[in-house]
């Protein structure tokens with residue numbers, strides 16, 4: 001479809017637009033705290049704790065959420081990248097003028113024939129469209145390359161773009177070795193002469209990104225904490241990969257939050273996740289298994305439990321099995337110990353993948369003065385750690401109808417399922433069929449809660465597993 005710009009009067013209200021588009025109330029939250037809790041902001045991957053407050057939101061809405069819920073963040077592209085991209089368009093569009101998107105001829109819409117193209121973008125400046133609405137960092141798809149090839153004025157570049165758009169092998173190689181953004185594509189294919197309106201129409205929209213809420217309303221009634229692993233594309237998990245154009249790449253939303261300064265506004269919305277809520281009866285035991293950044297939702301659990309305890313509520317046990325890649329990733333370590341001291345959680349064992357000198361690959365390493373026991377990580381470690389507490393697991397989940405919550409990568413759920421099978425077999429003296437029924441009951445009665453995910457969410461069908469082990473995120 002052909003589109004053209006038309007002048008639009010006034011300044012549009014994006015928050016309202018986002019709320020309508022997403023179907024959730026989007027709030028302009030204010031950053032009140034943003035600190036690194038593991039790693040370093042400037043080198044390689046790091047983890048941050050960020051607080052977003054609704055105290056300044058004039059309407060001071062009655063925000064409500066429960067431990068286990070999520071916050072959807074609407075990320076924005078960096079000014080620098082957007083400005084460079086706009087300078088590369090042909091002709092360079094105005095930065096100040098607010099436009100609407102129109103079709104040259106009337107098209108039929110539900111509301112009758114219309115020339116205004118309102119499908120997804122509200123009136124805005126070209127700068128705002130690229131900054132707040134369009135995905136300019138995900139590598140261009142094969143289909144987009146084929147469409148953009150028509151705008152190459154140099155025949156060799158046109159042919160190369162066409163080859164990339166037709167040959168999945170060549171495309172994947174190019175994509176993996178360059179991790180291209182729209183800007184780097186325009187730099188690599190310098191003869192591309194693309195009008196702004198074409199990119200605005202063809203580029204995918206930016207999607208909201210979800211984060212587990214890492215605090216609870218009872219202890220923080222005007223702000224929400226997130227624990228965010230900042231995604232960097234690294235070679236071995238530590239040094240950023242430098243691409244042929246001299247640049248490095250990072251995750252859009254996690255880097256957006258990483259760079260958000262105190263006082264900045266972040267558009268966000270709350271999403272209820274009843275599947276990951278605490279049991280209604282707080283005396284029911286719970287078990288939490290979290291790996292690396294998977295600790296994020298559990299912090300809201302124990303904060304909430306501590307508040308209930310302060311209110312005189314009697315609580316069931318809550319055991320947290322935490323695992324982490326490096327000692328540094330033992331996030332909120334001091335805080336966890338404080339919550340353990342007041343009885344809001346138990347921390348029987350933690351495990352750590354980091355090789356510690358002189359340690360056998362599969363056994364206890366260190367006894368901290370705090371009584372923490374650190375294990376070396378290997379494939380079966382989660383099972384081993386849990387099996388050291390096997391009876392407690394059996395007691396909580398089978399005898400006392402407790403709930404189990406798992407958060408980490410998708411391997412973790414597999415491990416936990418496997419170990420539960422063994423535990424039920426051993427301590428419940430159950431046969432294979434009975435174990436199956438017991439596990440089925442755990443799931444059917446809504447006591448098995450898992451928030452585990454694959455590490456990448458590319459929707460390009462060519463790219464089922466394109467990470468090459470090179471990206472190490474949170």
Ligand SMILES: Cc1cc2nc3c(=O)[nH]c(=O)nc-3n(C[C@H](O)[C@H](O)[C@H](O)COP(=O)(O)OP(=O)(O)OC[C@H]3O[C@@H](n4cnc5c(N)ncnc54)[C@H](O)[C@@H]3O)c2cc1C
Nearest residue numbers: 210211212227228229251252253254296455456457473474
């Ligand atoms: C229900 C839910 C809850 C979540 N809670 C949290 C949370 O509490 N804390 C948190 O930090 N994240 C959480 N995430 C992940 C978060 O939503 C983002 O996916 C993550 O921050 C990366 O987004 P990004 O925009 O920075 O990276 P993108 O721009 O989306 O990614 C850039 C590239 O890196 C790859 N990539 C993305 N993440 C990883 C990764 N972890 N490892 C390796 N490669 C990766 C992508 O496939 C992509 O190719 C949660 C996700 C879901 C679905």
